[in-house]
Amino acid sequence: MARPKFLPDNFTLCLVGTVILASLFPVHGHAAAAFNWLTNVAVGLLFFLHGAKLSREAIIAGATHWRLHLVVLISTFILFPVLGLALKPVLSPLVTPALYAGVLFLCTLPSTVQSSIAFTSIARGNVPAAVCSASASSLIGIFVTPALVSLIVTNQSASGGSAWHTVWNIVLQLLVPFVAGQLLRPVIGRWIERNRGVLKFVDQGSILLVVFGAFSEAVNEGLWHHIPLTALGGLLVVNAVLLALALGITMFTSKKLGFSRADQITIIFCGSKKSLAAGVPMAKVIFASNAVGAVVLPLMLFHQIQLMVCAALAQRWGARDMSAERAASAGDESRSGPNKHSAAAARR
Template sequence: MLAIIGAVVVATVFPARGSADEILDWIVKIGIGLLFFLYGTRLHPRDALTGLTHWRLHLTILAFTFVVFPLLGLALWPILPHLIGDELASGVLFLCLVPSTVQSSINFTSIARGNVAGAIVSASASNLLGVFLTPMLVLLLMNTSGDVSFSASSVITIVLQLLVPFIAGQLLQPLIGRRIAAHRSLTKFYDRAIIVLVVYAAFSEGVRQGIWGQVIWWQVVFLVVLATAMVALMLWLTGSGSKRLGFDRADSIAIQFCGTKKSLTTGLPMAAVLFDSHAVGLIVLPLMIFHQVQLMICTWLASRYSRQDFI
């Protein structure tokens, strides 16, 4: 948590610009690819196949992402414009419509000793479906000025950056799986380091857009409090709901960490397409704040689960 807060502060004061931003972008992409390669080497192919066919788990996570979250956004909509203005209120509704994160959802599931195979499949499916579902939900529930674009590049990026390295790791698992498992402390450190790097890259983007100059300080405080309440509510709903549905500990952890996340890296380019350029900064600010709050809370929760035998 201290590292995440430090990344936010450093990005605010010293954001990556120019060539440094391009280098950082490649480092993040390579780092995430290596992360999923390591996941592939650490999972037995039998466990990966079980995760792929666990349809109840995947449907539950998708329901929280694309049904429960949008309903929460709609419930907040009548009051938020009067409190923080139309654009920030639209941003809160928009964050409820974007897909789940991939890397951090799986990172936290791994740290908490949950169902990593199921989390990989569910988080990847959320992003793949989100390419189509999020713009459709935005058009249905919000006013937009942009044309909806179902870009094949989004699908290709997910496949090349996440699934291909994971499959490569699976193929090499019989050869190097035991060696990777013998260095668990290093892989755990790498899991956390990637989260911190993603936070820095995301906040650097926001600072370059001049996001902090467009809001009043109390609006930021309100959004932080609101994001904290939303994350806490969704963690409670996913945790209690998964138990009521009869999922075991590992599955419940995957549901919590995949069903409560919202992807900043997916939401930013979608917002740039769907909304007026002058409004994008304010519309994505709630998502930026929610993204950091969810990482901080889930970092604490995953560490807590890693030290427990039961939720």
């Protein structure tokens, strides 16, 4: 039986279930230490598999469209942080300081990879450019995100180490496995392509592990006692405003700069989205363990909003382009029809 359209996808349900489970049965003590070790292994495996999966040819092929990539990177790493800081006096009263620190962290993150490419494809945008932009954003984010966090996120939520220390931790935990995967791509790349389900399982499983560990630690520190329901409602408003502004600005800018419709679609989807897959592991490295739960909560909510809104936009734009192509094809056939009949009459 088909899933009702009003129900969220399985991964979203798992995320909600993980938060509830961690809230009711948080791990602590030696169990928390063992769980933390398991999570680190899972995150390292995730980036190793992504490194083995990512084709260098795809990156090189799409890298020539530098104007598009520059607009996407500016939107991702400049526009979002500026919006987060500019809106802080207006929107921060709607949430707690810890939650707005999470909003600012969200603003520093790279774009998504899988969903940006998928939505670009559905909307009939420039898919090769989307592959390159989203992949470049993820790689650049490994270095740019911790630097931006040290600049714009309040020190009370940070882990206490220097920016360089944070970058070094990210290099060890995320970049080194990624590079190892790239080096071993000739050996295991085909196997990963044939077994995409393994990557999906590790991808989603590692996120669930990090979320469970983060919320366990946060619950042990009294997370839900410090965040009222009104703040969660305010967080929904903050995320909706942030996404609406990002979508509106990327739509307007890409059109004014003279990009083709396909390129505009790529810029909109790659430049307005934020990566849950990259953000949750980075939060674990960058922030103190007792702050991670509150920091990733805005990202988790933003992730669901961006998926629903961008899915609706992609379906609408894709259907509109398909209808236009059908109309053009029908027009060509109607114009060629009389000529075919005239030619047949002349032959008779």
